[in-house]
């Protein structure tokens with residue numbers, strides 16, 4: 001088959017069970033190169049499990065994962081990091097006593113398996129993309145949270161990924177910092193990296209996502225363009241905690257956040 005017709009990543013009947021709990025079930029996903037796919041869903045919907053399965057830290061119980069058409073289901077997270085799939089987590093875990101550049105060199109060398117000049121170029125590229133050049137000699141310990149988040153994304157980018165998985169990276173940021181984070185994700189996307197971003201800060205996702213998917217009980221409740229997904233009665237009810245009757249709630253829901261009164265998550 002012509003590789004240009006293949007999605008960058010695809011899952012077929014993916015499932016993951018923890019004991020008696022079926023967290024993901026019959027999960028089929030196709031993500032094309034260049035997309036920014038946003039994923040929302042209530043607490044416990046299976047979002048982080050899905051990201052872990054895609055990134056290789058959680059083996060699936062059933063199903064298949066294809067990267068560019070090749071089966072990577074049994075490949076480790078280490079292998080995936082070196083072959084185009086990188087993950088950035090909510091809680092930054094840099095080496096606190098090292099500078100920004102040292103952290104990126106470690107990521108490029110050990111996580112990505114690059115050497116010498118290639119490692120240095122990857123680290124410098126990640127620095128530029130994440131706007132951290134000004135802080136190159138600052139110890140991670142001294143970075144404010146937003147810059148630690150940048151560094152976390154930069155460490156993932158040092159592996160030169162084609163697919164970047166973002167797990168609730170807006171967590172802990174102030175409302176005024178969110179636009180900068182959105183700009184960061186947009187810049188990464190414009191550099192040619194495909195992004196899958198799980199997030200509870202819905203307006204951050206809608207600012208940059210080309211497609212939104214709402215997960216509940218490990219299944220797709222709705223997917224499509226962000227405005228349509230957020231307007232869907234099921235998503236309004238299950239995730240946003242809004243009465244599905246649009247007559248009662250005519251306001252635009254683009255800025256809506258999950259309703260804390262439901263089992264929906266924190267913003």
Ligand SMILES: Nc1ncnc2c1ncn2[C@@H]1O[C@H](COP(=O)(O)OP(=O)(O)OP(=O)(O)O)[C@@H](O)[C@H]1O
Nearest residue numbers: 018021023041042043044045046047048049050265
């Ligand atoms: N290692 C594990 N062992 C047992 N159960 C787990 C494990 N990891 C996740 N679960 C359970 O699987 C379900 C889905 O968890 P997951 O973290 O994927 O949800 P989520 O949608 O990311 O939730 P949140 O929005 O709260 O982060 C939850 O009920 C969780 O308790």
